[in-house]
Amino acid sequence: MLKRIGVLRRLLIVCTLAWSPLLLLSGCTAPSPTHTPTIESDVYQEARLDMVYRQIESRGVSDEAVLEVMRTVPRHLFVPEEWIALAYADQPLPIGYGQTISQPYIVAWMTELLDLEPGDRVLEVGTGSGYQAAVLGELGCQVYTVEIIEELATLATQRLSDLGYSNVTVRQADGYFGWEEHAPFDAIIVTCAPDHIPPSLVRQLKEGGNMVAPVGPPGGYQTMFIVTKDQGQVRSRNLGYVSFVPLTR
Ligand code: SAH
DSSP: HHHHHHHHHHHHHHHHHHHHHHHHTTOOOOOOOSSOOOHHHHHHHHHHHHHIIIIIGTTOOOOOHHHHHHHOOOOSSSSOOGGGGTTTSSEEEEEETEEOOHHHHHHHHHHHHOOTTTTTTEEEETTTSSSSHHHHTTOOOOOEEEEEEHHHHHHHHHHHHHHTOOTEEEEEEEEGGGGGGOEEEEEEEEHHHHHHHHHHHHHHHEEEEEEEEESSOOOSEEEEEEEETTEEEEEEEEEEEEEEOBOOO
């Protein structure tokens, strides 16, 4: 009996996968997660599990809480409709205004580096689509995220509220200056590249906290740094080359 259920399940998966390109190309919109699951949401669920296994675990991200939120947050609801078929692909995608949603692996890696606990107060600079903020919110953090482009800030605010992320607050502002009213932060994540580490962000980081930020000139590659603050000492460690859109002023 169990064997037969296994065969049926595999058949169902094959069918949903076989149908998925058609469903996606036909421009269907995904149901919100509050709806009863349908075959469409199953398609995205399979794609998400596959993304985590092939793109994220295989590259060494091992924090189970991070992997679980990456299996949960509906990334396809954070990309423009014309890119939905590539929502779970191993790449960044355009979100308009010359900006991008980061590659899934980069989101998971940076999140793991922050070493978060539920309840931590986290600042993100560069809200973009709101996806990274949702990942942090899904981990149970209190998230403050700053976006410089008004239209993106408005869109992300709406999307995060529709999805029920009441622990994520979006503000339209220049994130170079952080968010003084909510400082100090247990962790800070910068998802656009400044050409130096903003001193105000270092000031707003708690003792014992971690900040991750890509730093370098616009275009081409920058260097990912993890900055820690320990007994008043600020240390930064180079984690290798990455490519991000610039932090603009
Ligand atoms: N974290 C995002 C992707 C970020 S793309 C996501 O999950 O989708 C980088 C974002 O940083 C862009 O939306 C860009 O407009 C924003 N940005 C650039 N300079 C900024 C600044 N000074 N302050 C706040 N946001 C900034």
